[in-house]
Amino acid sequence: MRGIMIQGTASDVGKSVVATAFCRLFAEEGYRVAPFKAQNMALNSFVTVKGGEIGRSQAVQAEAAGIEATVDMNPILLKPKGERIAEVIVHGQHYADLEAGEYQNRTISEMLGPVSQSLHRLAEQVDVLIIEGAGSPAEINLKERDIVNMRTAALADVPVILVADIDRGGVFASVVGTLEILDPSERERIKGIVINKFRGDVSLLQPGLDWLEEKTGIPVLGVLPWKKVEIDPEDSLSLDKIVTHPSEKAIDIALIRFPHISNFTDFMPLMRIPGVGVRWIENDTDWGNPDVVILPGTKNTMADLKWLYQKGLADRIQQVASTHGFVVGICGGFQMLGHCLVDPEGVESDIPHADGLGLLPVNIHFERRKRTVQTKGVVNSTLWGEEIQVVGYEIHRGRSQYNGEAVPFLYQNDGEVDGAVVAEGRIWGTHLHGVFDQPAFLRRWIEELRGKKNLPSLGENDFPISSKESSYSELAQWVRDHLDMKKVQAMLEGKG
CATH class of the missing domain: 3.40.50.880 (Class I glutamine amidotransferase (GATase) domain)
Structure with a gap:
């Protein structure tokens, strides 16, 4: 498949925003683009034209890409409804109400199939997939049954961009720690690092960026300055x-x-x-x-x-x-x-x-x-x-x-x-x-x-x-201005 996956060092580091920006950017470049997130846990949802329920963030990304949202963009949606209980929605329809442990036991056997089906159907319809992960790929207690991060990257066989949030502190440790926990084959998929939510003079950060590249062997694609974002949040x-x-x-x-x-x-x-x-x-x-x-x-x-x-x-x-x-x-x-x-x-x-x-x-x-x-x-x-x-x-x-x-x-x-x-x-x-x-x-x-x-x-x-269209275009320009898009393009072409 032709695409890029956006993963993060933690939740709320800006994966959804970066993915939305890429959806609009590649659409403006003339590509047919679609978003994809294998599994979403969120109470902000959206209803497609055909009546299927998906995560709100994928509906936003589809709008940024200029296409109609479908259930294949988010095949699994988890909606917490009580103490350790969530409604499981598969391909837009109610599947079951499951306790967290029971869902984890059924993830690989019952959920990976719908994820693979949606991923391949969507890939046949567009030129580029912008795939979003969830949380962190390095959650040791979840990693064995995680279907939304590296397992999805392997299914799609796409390169991964790792996003880290510098505003919360400890950005270099979070990147290095994430990479350290990943398996060698998983780490090999990460082709670029993005530092997000930076406030201040980026030149003062340069020694840290140089160290990070030397330490990890992975290029830093750029530093995204902190930006007030007016797109609908995920959770x-x-x-x-x-x-x-x-x-x-x-x-x-x-x-x-x-x-x-x-x-x-x-x-x-x-x-x-x-x-x-x-x-x-x-x-x-x-x-x-x-x-x-x-x-x-x-x-x-x-x-x-x-x-x-x-x-x-x-x-x-x-x-x-x-x-x-x-x-x-x-x-x-x-x-x-x-x-x-x-x-x-x-x-x-x-x-x-x-x-x-x-x-x-x-x-x-x-x-x-x-x-x-x-x-x-x-x-x-x-x-x-x-x-x-x-x-x-x-x-x-x-x-x-x-x-x-x-x-x-x-x-x-x-x-x-x-x-x-x-x-x-x-x-x-x-x-x-x-x-x-x-x-x-x-x-x-x-x-x-x-x-x-x-x-x-x-x-x-x-x-x-506020015009959503102008917000999406601003996000696309934000990425163009601060990331090395030649390297991103090379990743998309399999040369990164």
């Missing part, structure tokens, strides 16, 4: 990046930080709005005086609803609703805003019944069939007196049962309805992920919040909606 290690500090006049938006939070990338667009502060809440002492409370999605709605009551946050949310504040729920957060949640078959947890927050006139009944679908629709015009088109995707097992007075939030193009809205639009919820990615909807909602605080409207130039 909860990036949660604290979705925070902006409120000013005195800001709209104060509080996000509930559930133990099983999922798809928190829904809220990244809120960071870019001037005069808006976004912060996480996970304790009563964090509460403050928010203008808006948002309940995100969760992999375990019943357990996180119980947590909400135990933490005293349920009362706080109800107080905001009763004192003319704004309350919003997305997916699992929407389900919690209803009157009751019923899970007699233990689909989400061992809690068969729970009282919701009682803020929306819906009941939720959990079913084994998961709804994974891309959705288009029109937001209920009773919100602001106008219809606004939105698109997004749904990933949930909860089915809404509406009470008589319920008013849907969304009228879908297929004739279905979703979500609910009350209190003249102050309280609403939806299963739709991505609603805040819609510029028209986001602007109208922010203006509603500003109006309630007697703040002036934002002008066109004061309302920056």
